[in-house]
Amino acid sequence: MRSRPVIIRWTFPVRSTCAPPPYSTLNSILRFCPRRQDATIAPVNQTATHDLHTEAMDLLAGLAREVDAFIDAWLEQAVLPHNLREAVKYGVLGGGKRLRPALILLSAKSLGASTKCAMHPAAAMELIHCFSLVHDDLPAMDDDDLRRGQPTLHIHAGEAMAILAGDAMMSLAFELVAQAPLNDAARCGVLAELAQSTTAMIAGQVYDTLGGYAANLPDKEKLQIIHRNKTGALIRASCRIGAMCAGATSQNLDRLTRFGEAVGLMFQVVDDLLDVTQSSEHLGKRAGKDQDAGKLTFPGVIGVEASRKEVERLRLAAHASLGDLGDSAHQLLQVADALAVRTK
Numbered sequence: 001m002r003s004r005p006v007i008i009r010w011t012f013p014v015r016s017t018c019a020p021p022p023y024s025t026l027n028s029i030l031r032f033c034p035r036r037q038d039a040t041i042a043p044v045n046q047t048a049t050h051d052l053h054t055e056a057m058d059l060l061a062g063l064a065r066e067v068d069a070f071i072d073a074w075l076e077q078a079v080l081p082h083n084l085r086e087a088v089k090y091g092v093l094g095g096g097k098r099l100r101p102a103l104i105l106l107s108a109k110s111l112g113a114s115t116k117c118a119m120h121p122a123a124a125m126e127l128i129h130c131f132s133l134v135h136d137d138l139p140a141m142d143d144d145d146l147r148r149g150q151p152t153l154h155i156h157a158g159e160a161m162a163i164l165a166g167d168a169m170m171s172l173a174f175e176l177v178a179q180a181p182l183n184d185a186a187r188c189g190v191l192a193e194l195a196q197s198t199t200a201m202i203a204g205q206v207y208d209t210l211g212g213y214a215a216n217l218p219d220k221e222k223l224q225i226i227h228r229n230k231t232g233a234l235i236r237a238s239c240r241i242g243a244m245c246a247g248a249t250s251q252n253l254d255r256l257t258r259f260g261e262a263v264g265l266m267f268q269v270v271d272d273l274l275d276v277t278q279s280s281e282h283l284g285k286r287a288g289k290d291q292d293a294g295k296l297t298f299p300g301v302i303g304v305e306a307s308r309k310e311v312e313r314l315r316l317a318a319h320a321s322l323g324d325l326g327d328s329a330h331q332l333l334q335v336a337d338a339l340a341v342r343t344k
Contacts, residue, residue, distance in 0.1 A: 053337075053338055053341065055334065056334040056335055056337065056338035057338055059102075059331060059334065059335065060097055060098065060099070060102050060335065060338070063098060063101070063102040063105055063106075064096070064097065064098035064101075064102065066105075066115075066119075067098050067101045067102075067105075067119070067122055067123055067126060068093055068098070070119055070122075070123050071092060071093065071123045071126065071127070072089065072093060074123065074176065075088060075089060075092075075172075078172065078175075080168065083157075083161065084161070084164065084165060084168060086157075087153060087157045087161050087162070087164075087165035088165050088168055088169060088172070090153060090156060090157065090165075091130050091131075091133070091134045091153045091162075091165055091166070091169065092126065092127060092130045092169065094147075094148050094150055095148035095149060095150070096130075096148055098126060099235070099238075099267070099335075099339070100122075100125045100126060100129050100234055100235060100238040101122035101123060101125050101126045101238070102122075102335065103235065103238035103239050103242060103260070103263075103332075103335070104118050104121055104122040104125055104238045104239075104241050104242040104245070105118050105119070105122050105242065106242065106331050106332050106335065107238070107239045107240075107241075107242025107243050107246070107256050107332065108242040108243070108245045108246040109242075109246075109328075109331070110242075110246075110256075110322075110325055110328045110329050110331070110332055111242075111243060111246035111247075111248055111252055111325075111328070112246065112328070113245060113246035113247070116181070117180075117181055117182060117245050117246075118241070118242055118245040118246075120176050120177060120179055120180035120181070121176070121177055121180055121190050121194070121241050121242075121245060123176055124172075124173040124174070124176040124177045124194060125173070125194065125234065125237070125238055125241065127169040127170070127172055127173040127176070128169070128170060128173045128194065128197075128198050128201075128234065129234055130169055131166045131167075131169035131170045131173075132201055132202075132205070132234075133147060134152075134153045134154075134162055134165060134166040134169070135162075135163070135166045136205065137152040137153065137154060137162075138154055138159065138162060138163070139154070139159065141205075141209060153165060153166075170198070173194065174191065174194070174195075177190050177191050177194060178191070180245075182245060186244050186245060186247065189244045190241050190244050190245065193237050193240055193241050193244065194237065194241065196237070197233040197234050197236070197237030198233075198234075200229045200233035201229060201230060201231075201233045201234055203229050204225075204226055204227070204228070204229025204230025204231070204232075204233065205230055207222070207225055207226045207229065207230070208226045208230055208295060208296075213225065219296055219301050220301055220302065222296055223296045223297070223298065223301050224265075226296060227264075227265055227268040227269075228261075228264070228265060230268075231264060231265075231267060231268040231271070232260075232261065232264030232265050232267075232268065233264070234264075235260055235263055235264035235267060236257065236260035236261050236264050237260070238260065239256040239257065239259055239260030239263075240253060240256060240257055240260060242256065243256045243257075252325070255321055255322055255324065255325065256321075256322075258317075258321035259318050259321040259322050259332065259336075262314045262315075262317040262318040262321060262336075263314070263318050263335075263336050263339065265314055266310075266311055266314035266315060266318065266336075266339065266340060267339055268298075269298045269307055269310050269311050269314070270311055270339065270340065270342060272297040272298040272299055272300075272307065273298070273299060273304065273307055273308065273311070274342075274343065274344065275297065275299075276297075276299050276304070277304075298310065311340050312340070314340075315336060315337065315340040318333070318336040319333055319336070
């Protein structure tokens with residue numbers, strides 16, 4: 001009896017930052033379909049494409065609401081001065097995709113765990129991310145006055161409070177993990193991962209702002225060092241922390257690590273593209289700032305078209321890393337696809 005052909009559907013929104021790949025690229029996907037030589041490529045209409053992207057963004061929005069509600073309730077019981085609590089809430093709860101906590105929750109879920117066991121680490125990761133944004137926006141760093149469509153914290157509450165609120169976000173994050181409903185081994189693993197990735201993120205900020213590379217390093221290698229630390233470290237750690245919360249085997253931890261590495265770098269390449277292709281009003285933050293500051297970016301180093309190809313290469317790598325997890329990885333892969341074509 002003849003087997004039915006495999007249909008591989010390529011989807012991309014009309015307003016994507018990334019161009020659709022050539023058929024040679026699509027055909028290369030077939031090697032991830034073992035023992036099948038009769039695969040074909042079927043186009044998908046734009047309505048179906050839009051629906052798939054909307055589904056992924058709705059998934060992220062739903063998880064963001066859960067995380068925000070948890071953080072808001074937890075901060076209410078934290079022993080803090082009223083003005084510090086309000087500053088922390090302003091810096092954390094004022095919009096955003098909540099990508100990193102979503103990756104923790106979805107990574108745990110992909111291995112069969114309840115998202116409840118991962119909620120404390122998820123909230124902690126968002127506090128770390130927001131601390132980095134608050135400090136990054138300060139006059140001594142990027143000197144930004146707009147974040148997530150609203151005034152940055154130092155504009156809203158003053159520079160001193162912004163510094164102190166950022167400090168508090170970091171310490172509160174580790175307090176959150178210490179309270180997580182995990183066994184001692186998992187809790188220690190999560191604490192170590194969160195600390196190491198936070199240090200890597202700070203190192204990435206140093207490379208990006210102050211330098212410190214080895215002598216004679218090519219710009220492309222400098223760029224990889226910046227982004228794998230500044231942005232990639234927390235995204236990679238998010239996938240690993242979710243796996244730890246689920247009690248992952250070493251093999252599954254490795255799979256989610258590779259997924260996080262691909263998505264982390266892809267996220268930043270897309271960010272670099274958006275910085276030169278979108279307006280400040282659309283992004284909710286100042287566009288073109290990295291280029292104006294003379295910072296290294298993917299479009300600046302390898303060009304816009306090559307950057308788009310790099311996004312697609314990393315998207316495929318993310319898919320390949322989770323191939324053995326089957327349907328349980330569906331939502332993670334949905335998110336990866338949505339991130340590859342986001343416009344803000």
